[in-house]
Amino acid sequence: MTVFLRLVSNEWIKLQKWLVLVLLVVGPIFSVIPSLTMDHSSTEANQLLMAYSTAVLQYAWIFFPILTGVFAALICRYEHINGGWKQLLVQPVSRSQIYLAKVFLLLLFTATSQIFFVSAFLVGTWWYGIGDSISWEIIIRSAISGWLAVLPLAALQLWISFLWRSFGVPFAINIALALPSILAAQSETFGPYYPWAQPMLAMVPSEGDILDASIKVWVILVGILIAGIGGWLHFIRRDMEW
């Protein structure tokens, strides 16, 4: 456990905090502001709920999945660029613990991103003075569901980041697969199984339980297990040549 904490605190030293902050702020701002300034008055429905749905669409379609990929790449980047892996892997710590420390950081980032998104939305509604009220519960449930639903993707992205040294390749793959997720999400048979569409589907506001909306919990769990175990096995077994 102490080794794990030391590894996490080292990840923290290495991290360029300003960069993380910029990344965390961009998505919420660019999804929340348009959604709140948009005119929703043509519908009978709750204005705020409409605005939230629009914001979720923006945020969870592009920003959240791509940000997750960028974070995964960032976490590996410091080792990738100047031979850091061989330095880290000759230390008397197990590779599994290093993997777990990286995973932990990714969990932290994605959760923080959700907190930023929700906060931005709340601050925005106050700022623009939108009258209707919305149940807190719905928003919090949506944020938590979205976070859980991004985990298979996060594990997959971490795996991809181990494979490629460059920042560009994983980033391009990520965008190419994130863009069609809005189409994938339309399909009830395919959408729930497509990792890039899962956060969006999970964040659609609903009255049910967490992850009740349109994705089954077991789908997410299986996704986490496959991508997590795959990435972990790859990491602990790989030949470290860089």
Next chain:
Amino acid sequence: MSNLIQTINLTRRYGKQIVVKDLNLEVKQGEVYGFLGPNGAGKTTTIRMLLGLIRPTFGEVKLFGKPLNNHRREVLWRVGALVESPSYYGHLTGRENLEVTRRLLGLPRERIDEVLSLVRLTKAADKKVKKYSLGMKQRLGIASALLGKPDLLILDEPTNGLDPAGIQEIREFIMDLPKQYGISVLVSSHLLSEMEQMATQVGIIHQGKLIFQGSITTLQKKSRPRIRFGVGDPREAQHVLQSRGWQVSLQEGELWIDGLDRNATAQIVECLVKEHFSVYRVEEVKPSLEEIFLRLTGKEESL
């Protein structure tokens, strides 16, 4: 004395190419073991296997008498390493780079200043490492390897890319490690002259195979000295000696004979004097390590 490093038929294949073949290294306590070989010989590949960065295709690594594959963490506590080009976090300062390793190993804070002064980086400690010169990065790498007070230091071409003064400094530093700090060293290089200066034991690897392992002096003894004769009228003298069955070569006006012992040398001098040649010089010439190496590999290629 016990072996700090022992490899048993260590073999590594990349695709069809066997890069390291049946290597049996033995590095003992208190030695500076020079791991010598030309470019592409398999030095870095071997060192990666010693540290568990890559896995052998076949064979075994033992460090401190324990098999690496199930005692990796335990033995790596006692090893400091620098593999190939230096590793660093460029956006952090030298001190912060060391702090990362220090925390991981749970060492006291003072240790950072100690190793910084050991490698003479104290002044540059708070500069970002991306602004360091290559030599400074190498020294930071060595500092980081020394941080955990290892019993064994594994350095892969630590003088690569340094200027002559830097090279000399690192060599002297390495030579002192066993005596001053009780640290045994395995250091790789493709320069024989470098090994002559700092190593006590040598292993020579060529095309993945260990072609020599032993002390530097054994290596030098392995090839017998040649005797050089300075003689008046060398051409005529060569004829006379050849007619009596000696293998004599004539180079730049002097006669050279391989592998003579004392008796044979005396016989030749006697013979020359009796034939009224003036003998003004008899000299034993030890081959350079370069020449020894060429003889071991049987190849006239330069390192």
